[in-house]
Every structure is written in C-alpha cells, then in structure tokens.
Amino acid sequence: xxxxxxxxxxxxxxxxxxxxxxxxxxxxxxxxxxxxxxxxxxxxxxxxxxxxxxxxxxxxxxxxxxxxxxxxxxxxxxxxxxxxxxxxxxxxxxxxxxxxxxxxxxxxxxxxxxxxxxxxxxxxxxxxxxxxxxxxxxxxxxxxxxxxxxxxxxxxxxxxxxxxxxxxxxxxxxxxxxxxxxxxxxxxxxxxxxxxxxxxxxxxxxxxxxxxxxxxxxxxxxxxxxxxxxxxxxxxxxxxxxxxxxxxxxxxxxxxxxxxxxxxxxxxxxxxxxxxxxxxxxxxxxxxxxxxxxxxxxxxx
Amino acid sequence: xxxxxxxxxxxxxxxxxxxxxxxxxxxxxxxxxxxxxxxxxxxxxxxxxxxxxxxxxxxxxxxxxxxxxxxxxxxxxxxxxxxxxxxxxxxxxxxxxxxxxxxxxxxxxxxxxxxxxxxxxxxxxxxxxxxxxxxxxxxxxxxxxxxxxxxxxxxxxxxxxxxxxxxxxxxxxxxxxxxxxxxxxxxxxxxxxxxxxxxxxxxxxxxxxxxxxxxxxxxxxxxxxxxxxxxxxxxxxxxxxxxxxxxxxxxxxxxxxxxxxxxxxxxxxxxxxxxxx
Numbered sequence: 258x259x260x261x262x263x264x265x266x267x268x269x270x271x272x273x274x275x276x277x278x279x280x281x282x283x284x285x286x287x288x289x290x291x292x293x294x295x296x297x298x299x300x301x302x303x304x305x306x307x308x309x310x311x312x313x314x315x316x317x318x319x320x321x322x323x324x325x326x327x328x329x330x331x332x333x334x335x336x337x338x339x340x341x342x343x344x345x346x347x348x349x350x351x352x353x354x355x356x357x358x359x360x361x362x363x364x365x366x367x368x369x370x371x372x373x374x375x376x377x378x379x380x381x382x383x384x385x386x387x388x389x390x391x392x393x394x395x396x397x398x399x400x401x402x403x404x405x406x407x408x409x410x411x412x413x414x415x416x417x418x419x420x421x422x423x424x425x426x427x428x429x430x431x432x433x434x435x436x437x438x439x440x441x442x443x444x445x446x447x448x449x450x451x452x453x454x455x456x457x458x459x460x461x462x463x464x465x466x467x468x469x470x471x472x473x474x475x476x477x478x479x480x481x482x483x484x485x486x487x488x489x490x491x492x493x494x495x496x497x498x499x500x501x502x503x504x505x506x507x508x509x510x511x512x513x514x515x516x517x518x519x520x521x522x523x524x525x526x527x528x529x530x531x532x533x534x535x536x537x538x539x540x541x542x543x544x545x546x547x548x549x550x551x552x553x554x555x556x557x558x
Numbered sequence: 559x560x561x562x563x564x565x566x567x568x569x570x571x572x573x574x575x576x577x578x579x580x581x582x583x584x585x586x587x588x589x590x591x592x593x594x595x596x597x598x599x600x601x602x603x604x605x606x607x608x609x610x611x612x613x614x615x616x617x618x619x620x621x622x623x624x625x626x627x628x629x630x631x632x633x634x635x636x637x638x639x640x641x642x643x644x645x646x647x648x649x650x651x652x653x654x655x656x657x658x659x660x661x662x663x664x665x666x667x668x669x670x671x672x673x674x675x676x677x678x679x680x681x682x683x684x685x686x687x688x689x690x691x692x693x694x695x696x697x698x699x700x701x702x703x704x705x706x707x708x709x710x711x712x713x714x715x716x717x718x719x720x721x722x723x724x725x726x727x728x729x730x731x732x733x734x735x736x737x738x739x740x741x742x743x744x745x746x747x748x749x750x751x752x753x754x755x756x757x758x759x760x761x762x763x764x765x766x767x768x769x770x771x772x773x774x775x776x777x778x779x780x781x782x783x784x785x786x787x788x789x790x791x792x793x794x795x796x797x798x799x800x801x802x803x804x805x806x807x808x809x810x811x812x813x814x815x816x817x818x819x820x821x822x823x824x825x826x827x828x829x830x831x832x833x834x835x
C-alpha cells in the first residue's frame with residue numbers, strides 16, 4: 258500500500274512510541290542492573306563497585322527471603338482460588354436468561370474501585386478491629402467476641418482480609434474474560450453433546466466447556482501469577498501504619514520500596530532485589546507457560 | 559423428574575447469584591453509609607443500617623479542611639488521567655498502525671523489542687524508573703507522573719492486532735483520492751476505528767486514575783499528590799477522621815463510577831482485547 262520512502266513512514270508512525278519505550282523501559286532497566294553492582298546509597302551515579310555484593314546481601318537477608326517465601330505461598334493460594342471463583346461466576350452468569358447484564362455489572366463494578374479505596378473500606382469499616390466494624394458487629398449478634406483482624410498474628414486473620422479484598426477487586430475482571438471465552442464456544446458442540454446423550458452439568462463442563470476455554474484459562478492463569486507476585490497496593494494500605502509496615506505478610510515489592518526509597522535510599526540493594534524478583538517472575542511465568550504447553554497464535558480475541 | 563431437577567438447579571443458581579451480588583455490593587454500601595454519617599454514628603457500637611439524617615455537610619467539611627490537600631489532589635488526578643489517556647492513545651495507535659501497515663525491513667525486530675517489555679513486570683521496574691526520573695529532576699512534578707507512563711506496550715499491541723484486520727479497501731480508496739499515509743490515517747483510519755479507541759481509552763483512564771505505586775514514589779510533595787496517594791496517607795496517618803475519610807473515598811470514586819456505567823461496553827471490550835494475548 259505504501260510505496261517509496263517506507264522506512265521514513267515507518268519511523269514517523271512508530272518512532273515516538275519506540276523512543277519513549279526505550280527511554281522509559283530499557284534505559285531504566287539497564288541502569289538498574291548497572292546500579293545493582295555498586296554501593297549506591299542516595300546516588301544514581303555511584304563509583305564504588307561491589308560486584309555481586311548486593312545480590313548476596315539480598316539473598317542472605319532473612320526479611321527478603323521470608324517475604325519471597327510468603328508470596329510463593331500466597332500465589333499458590335490466591336491463583337487457584339481466584340481462577341475457580343471467577344470461572345464459577347462466569348458459568349453462572351452465562352446461563353442466565355434474564356438479568357444477565359445486571360449481574361455482570363454488579364460483579365464487574367469493583368474493577369472501577371482502586372485498591373486504595375477498597376483497602377480503606379476493609380480496614381476502616383468492614384474488618385475494622387474495633388466493635389463498630391461490620392464483621393465484628395455481625396460476630397457480636399451471634400455472641401462472638403470482636404477480632405483485631407489486621408493485628409492478630411495467631412491465627413493470622415489478616416490473610417482473610419487481604420484475600421477477600423483481592424477476590425472482590427479481581428474476580429469480576431477475570432469473569433469478563435471467561436464470559437468472552439464462553440461466548441466464543443460454538444453452540445453446535447453443545448447440541449452434538451446433547452445428541453450423544455451427554456447430560457448437562459459436569460460431563461459437558463469437563464469435556465466441552467473447559468477444553469474450549471483453554472486459551473482463556475492460560476491467559477488468566479498467567480495474569481493471576483504475575484499480579485500475585487506484584488502485590489503492593491492493598492498490602493501497603495491495609496497493613497502499614499504511622500509507625501511503618503509490620504514484619505508479617507510483607508510483599509517483596511513493599512520490602513523493596515522501603516529498602517530503595519526509605520530512609521537508607523539504598524538503590525544498589527533495591528535494584529539487586531528488583532532484578533532477583535524479575536528473574537523469579539520470568540522463571541515462574543515461562544515455567545508455567547511451558548507447563549500449560551502454550552501454543553502459538555491461538556489466544557487471539 | 560429431570561425437569562423438576564433442572565428447575566430446582568436453576569432456582570438454586572439464582573439464589574446463589576443474588577447472595578453473591580449482595581455480598582459484592584456491601585463495600586459500596588459501607589462507603590456511602592459512612593460518607594453520609596457523623597463520626598459518632600460511624601463509631602457507635604450499635605449498628606445503624608443507615609444514618610437517620612444524611613450529612614451532606616461532610617463534603618463541604620472535606621474541601622474546607624486546610625490540613626488535607628484534597629481539592630488539589632483531585633485536580634492532579636483528573637489532569638493526569640486525561641493527559642495520560644490522550645497521550646497514550648495518540649502514541650500507541652500511531653505505533654500500532656505503523657507496525658501493522660507500513661512495510662519495513664526491520665519491522666519484526668522493532669515489534670519484538672516492544673513485545674519483550676510485556677515480559678518485564680511493570681511494578682518491578684519502579685526502582686529503576688525512579689532512578690531515571692529523579693536524575694531528570696522530575697520528582698514531584700506532573701511531568702514525572704505522566705510522561706513515563708505514556709508507553710504501555712499492551713496498548714500498542716492491541717492497536718496493531720486491530721489494524722491488521724482493518725479493511726484495506728478503505729485505505730486504497732484514500733490513496734486513489736491522493737491522500738498520503740499520514741492523512742489517510744487521520745481522515746480514514748481513525749474515524750473508522752472509534753470502538754478500539756474507546757476500549758483502550760477507558761482501560762487506560764481507569765488505570766491512570768487508580769494507579770498507586772508510581773504516584774506514591776514520584777509524588778513526594780503534597781502538591782503532587784494524586785487522589786489515591788492522598789487517601790492512602792489519611793488511612794495510614796495517626797489521627798483519622800473517619801467521616802472525612804469516607805467522604806473523600808466516595809468523592810474519589812464518583813468520576814470512575816460515571817465513566818464505568820456510561821462506558822461499560824467499551825471497558826468490557828477493552829478487557830477482552832487486552833486481557834487475552
């Protein structure tokens with residue numbers, strides 16, 4: 258279609274975006290990798306080379322290690338939970354004959370809410386540790402004692418708070434993806450199954466719906482894992498107080514935030530931590546993609 | 559027998575959905591109830607379903623409170639969200655069109671270079687990006703809050719996929735009329751692609767309004783706070799006035815609820831396009 262100076266036209270269209278992406282993604286990344294080999298307190302142009310010192314310091318740091326471990330467990334829990342919950346929502350909403358749009362909107366509405374606002378509602382009202390919190394009020398009606406949801410460490414009730422926030426905010430988003438996937442399934446498949454005598458329910462779900470949703474499932478699982486490892490907003494807003502962040506349920510990013518941008522401003526150490534985290538996320542994502550045997554070009558919506 | 563069973567199953571599903579829908583709405587109910595209550599009503603141990611009289615004065619109190627830069631942070635958020643949305647749409651749609659339609663020897667390499675950044679988890683780059691922005695001297699400026707976020711690879715990818723399927727006949731007709739690639743893009747391609755712009759635009763707008771980590775890192779002075787950072791600093795501060803906090807939270811999500819309810823079909827379309835692949 259476009260002849261002649263096509264390289265010029267290509268760069269007119271793509272150039273501004275590509276230059277910005279290079280400047281604001283590739284440059285910081287390389288710079289950060291470079292910083293991670295230096296003693297960089299409060300400076301972005303350090304001179305004291307420390308080799309892998311920052312990496313060994315981070316990997317030996319108990320707080321960083323325990324935060325990585327905690328988040329591995331968190332991911333193993335939240336990913337299947339959100340997957341099953343949002344898929345169930347989609348399946349139920351999809352079967353509705355009436356009021357489908359209403360239920361879809363209600364479950365999707367939390368997506369308009371920020372993690373900050375959701376954390377605020379959970380911390381200050383729903384799971385407020387004092388008697389006027391809604392959950393504690395309901396507990397009071399059935400004769401229970403109020404629970405300090407966010408500061409009780411045994412049992413670790415704060416996980417209930419964190420997990421419900423995340424489910425409330427994310428389930429609708431993934432439900433939308435599953436609904437789109439369900440809409441793309443050819444109705445003829447269900448008709449054929451009915452002719453073959455398959456009863457609606459588990460058999461059809463297992464042999465038709467789930468295999469047909471494969472591309473959607475792969476995308477949803479990858480997004481869920483990446484998002485779980487990047488948790489920051491709701492943890493920060495639920496658990497940190499005027500005196501800082503408690504030593505439990507600390508996401509890797511919250512820890513890096515305090516290391517790199519807190520009082521010490523240790524950018525070398527923070528960069529090393531970011532590189533370690535990026536490598537872990539990449540490894541988990543690629544491993545998962547392999548495990549799900551991600552095909553090429555099938556997932557296009 | 560099967561018929562009765564099917565009907566019972568259907569009724570059970572409906573009951574379950576209604577219960578879940580009510581649970582999903584509880585947080586919104588709490589938000590509005592507390593925003594219109596007095597401090598005493600919120601902290602009273604006896605639960606009141608709804609305040610007996612609605613305290614609209616809370617809104618005035620919030621904006622009059624000199625210790626809380628709420629009006630300023632609302633304005634910052636609005637500016638950032640609008641500029642980010644328009645800037646992102648402009649840059650990523652042009653790039654998506656170039657990648658899809660302009661033949662160029664190294665187009666593949668450029669495309670994989672863009673795609674590769676999708677593998678780098680966005681939040682992990684906050685330390686390096688902070689380093690860059692601080693060395694540009696952009697800490698606590700709107701520039702620092704906006705410019706680095708204008709280049710999301712996912713949006714470019716969505717546009718490229720869309721333009722690959724754009725009918726070539728329309729562009730060919732424009733060429734016959736003597737339009738060059740630039741004017742073809744603006745006069746023919748953009749006007750015929752409104753749905754994809756709406757879908758990407760609403761997603762970017764929601765993301766910009768709700769973003770937290772980047773504004774927290776960059777907006778260090780109160781003058782550069784966004785609404786989310788302001789809310790967060792009230793939540794984690796020592797003295798908390800609950801009615802003011804909930805009024806602020808309600809005001810902060812009102813623009814989004816309007817956008818959400820008016821543009822829901824585009825948001826759904828945007829989620830579908832950007833979530834998969």
